[in-house]
Amino acid sequence: MSSSVAHADHHHEETFLSKYVFSMDHKMISKQFLITGIIMGLIGMAMSIAFRLQLAYPDTSFPILEWFFGSKWAPDGKLDAGYYMALVTMHGTIMVFYVLTAGLSGTFANLLLPLQIGARDMASPFMNMLSYWFFLLSSIVLLSSLFVETGPASGGWTIYPPLSALPKAMPGSGMGMTLWLTAIVLFIVSSLLGGINYISTVLNMRTKGMSMTRLPLTVWALFLTAVLGLLSFPVLLGGGLLLLFDRGFGTSFYLSDIYLGSAGALEHTGGSPILFQHLFWFLGHPEVYIIIMPALGITSEIIAVNSRKPIFGYTAMVISLMGIAFLSFIVWGHHMFITGMNPLLGAVFLVTTLIIAVPSAVKTFNYLATLWRGNIRFTNAMMFAIGLVSFFISGGLTGIFLGNATLDIQLHDTYFVVGHFHIVMGCAAIFGMLAGIYHWFPKMFGRLMNKPLGYIHFWFTFISAYLVFFPMHFMGLAGVPRRYYAFTLLPEYGVWFDVNVVMTLAAILGGIAQIVFLYNFFSSIFIGKKSGTNPWQANTLEWTTPEERIHGNWPGEIPTVYRWAYDYSNPAYDEDFMMQNVPDEGVEEELFETSKTKVNKSAKKPKPEAVTLFTLIKNWLKPNTI
């Protein structure tokens, strides 16, 4: 296409502002999303360590807490009970929306969609830029609520009324809640602008030969994620608007004549707080898949590349993603089993929920089958991808427990739920995101991340994540409720004190491991080893772009696609990978007569090296090579 040439002609000088700040280049926007996501992630993690300290040592004074949060929120080095709730709420909000929705989808959809489908940029680069700026604004508004006098929102990230609908319900329900709602409205705008763009880009801007069945699974996952966001976020917006009417104008959509200790009975009558739960979880459940699906897509890609094998069951992977996407809209009731729901309706939600196990199991099976007898390269990204598979299994199994309406009556609002969703959604998605960062870091910055530091990061994070979240299941089975400030007043939970201490120490260990990651990430931008164009010998189109990462992605024509994304270890070729833009064998034969001999030579497959602990350690100790 000639536009690329024309593009080079009127390439204007870029200033610092237009290149790094008000950039419309999808690669720069992806970095902006990533860095903002990392900062938000650190804040969310710091909060979790603060309240874990409280849970493990409810009676101990930590001067550092007072120094950090001030004497109002942590008098005498002990977290204030109300502020504990605020921290839990903000931790949930930040992690769910700001890190794992915007940080994950925003980063990788922006980076990978145009590069992997062969487009010069998004359908609307301007909307893309707006999407980031709304996200940043939303983050700032949310964080600013930490500094208001009455404290940030404290009613849980699910903002159930009446705590969210009644400004006088508790301190955090006032200004903090207003800022929370403002931030989320901005966030929804950002997410819709981004999502519309992603869908439009994938459907309309694929390069020649890139049929939907040749798309890498990352693109499929990010595409379906965007569809989920587009269909579910507006419903939350509707629910949020009714909430704003209740807060601001005094309507009674969600509020009824409940009795408040301080203010007596409310003036509202007839509102239904359960209605809000329906509207919230109609978004809330797809949101869980908005979080996990990009991570699954990233994992599919990384596992195939590093096993040097085609992904097992490509079509099944796509269909299972679609199945998960579809089912996610008809399972929201499983968050509400104990709201006095009609048992028949509960049974329906139970069945739809358990059906999700089918596509999820298909995906897990396919990951394992791809790994099976693969020529596995244990890169940092691969470790995190395998970590995701581990979390997806162990967290998914507990999902089957919780999906049972009868069991859920016992387990609801206990630590079992906390353990379940942190493993299957929190850890799995974070590991997917980290895997993506390690894998596509060379594409973003042209350098490799330090490998030994990556292994340290992986093992400490992996072990600490299981140490923190696995015991929670046992606590939940014993009936320990979530969201309690201190268990000192409840002697029946005394047996869990030591466990709480172990979990907190593990959380701190996990936090320290992230410092290793941060050092590795930021130092590698400047001093990492140069990566070359295709460091992982992958097939997808992003590795055909030049190292300079130019505006418009490809200096000449956009490559044409001749094959699917997973032509690894095909015995017909010399190399164990065949990039998507390399013409078919038939076409090749016309150009080079020698291709026949190639076939015979490479038909003999080398015997894969047996993976032993020794070879694993040997590989990890190697410097940055692959």
Place this chain on the structure above:
Amino acid sequence: MTTQAPEQTGRVNPKKFSLWLLLLGILMLFSGLTSAYIVRKGDGNWFDFEIPSIFLYSTIIVLLSSITMIWAYRAAKKDDIKGIKLGLSATIILGTAFIISQYMGWLVLSDQGLHFVNPKYGDKVSASFLIAIAAIHLVHILAGIIYLAVMLINSFRYKIHKKNTLQISMCNTYWHFVGFLWVYLYMFLYFAPDF
């Protein structure tokens, strides 16, 4: 703006496609709200009332405005600048009339004792629902009128003609969508007491 046109491979214009996706999102917003209506009604303690007839006039006005919009769009395709201006102006006037008519509808409701805020009458949340749904819809109509005004200004600058119909065709799509969205909402609210 961007330094290069996005390369297409012979599919629908990405901008137009993005608009369709936006409309899909808006549709989900209103399906959420009308579902909330049904769920809340199912809980009981609900005051059923007939939707005032003035909302029928709104519906007729918004349908008429769709016809004038078609007129403007056809004029654009025929390079009839005067027709574009007249059609767009008529659509803006009808859109404004729709807003006034909706507002009068709320006044009629108010006369019947059905306010947006009905403290102590929990069953009259039905009226809050009607007004909230209509108001959120009205915001979309307002956005449509702004869009139409931009188109009108562009037509005075001769930016809309036979060879540049993308903008007006997107505006056309949006306006029909919000119009028919109201028709759906009206029918929903009309038949809702019988659910």
